[in-house]
């Protein structure tokens with residue numbers, strides 16, 4: 001009996017030390033007839049903060065929408081917490097915050113959270129505690145009973161973030177959550193993100209086009225024009241490119257990619273040199289081939 005139990009326990013522990021939280025291979029998204037994500041292959045480790053960085057329009061939001069299952073015309077493989085992206089069973093396991101906060105203006109912050117907690121199916125007896133914790137997490141207790149209409153943009157954004165924290169999701173997908181916030185709030189939110197990853201063990205994927213935020217992530221996916229330019233830790237990126245900052249590293253990688261694209265266009269395509277994006281793909285290892293097209 002004890003043996004069986006310990007086997008169950010070991011099996012459980014093994015399941016707790018799983019493969020990647022997110023795994024993409026040959027991921028492609030077409031929007032309005034244009035390929036906006038082009039053959040992406042990468043993995044995102046569990047329990048870490050991964051920053052998705054790149055200039056406006058490079059495809060960060062499209063990738064996040066694909067991961068949470070709200071993007072049409074996705075082809076290739078995209079597995080999230082062991083299931084194809086968009087799988088019904090993933091809904092309660094994910095928290096997603098879009099760039100436009102979606103809260104009801106005529107409800108208070110607390111009422112918004114109560115409402116979403118009921119939509120999420122959080123048991124009635126746990127609801128008040130979960131709502132309280134989410135409000136505390138985002139430092140909004142002092143405004144809990146204010147109508148959302150009377151909150152500032154940053155405060156409304158934090159209500160949205162609190163909604164995403166309800167139910168303790170295993171994966172948090174946050175689309176530019178710190179835009180427009182003052183430095184103190186930004187610092188507090190990054191402390192919260194680290195607490196969520198380091199202490200609660202959740203995976204956090206966070207997009208930003210502010211490069212100084214990159215330094216706060218465990219790993220980075222640098223994107224440009226629908227492709228992945230690099231997939232590494234901030235330290236490794238700086239070291240590899242001989243740069244002082246991630247911003248400088250990013251600019252060097254862009255220059256490198258441009259000059260390689262230029263030399264290919266000039267007829268040197270036979271060269272065996274690989275672009276950083278190709279390097280990343282190769283480093284990602286064997287690509288699963290089944291399709292989870294949505």
Ligand SMILES: Nc1ncnc2c1ncn2[C@@H]1O[C@H](COP(=O)(O)OP(=O)(O)OP(=O)(O)O)[C@@H](O)[C@H]1O
Nearest residue numbers: 031032034036055056057058059060061062063209
């Ligand atoms: N409905 C659409 N139809 C066609 N193209 C679209 C559509 N929505 C977005 N795009 C294009 O897809 C590309 C990726 O957009 P996306 O919103 O993912 O970029 P982003 O990196 O999140 O940008 P930002 O940082 O400005 O939010 C952009 O070039 C954009 O113009």
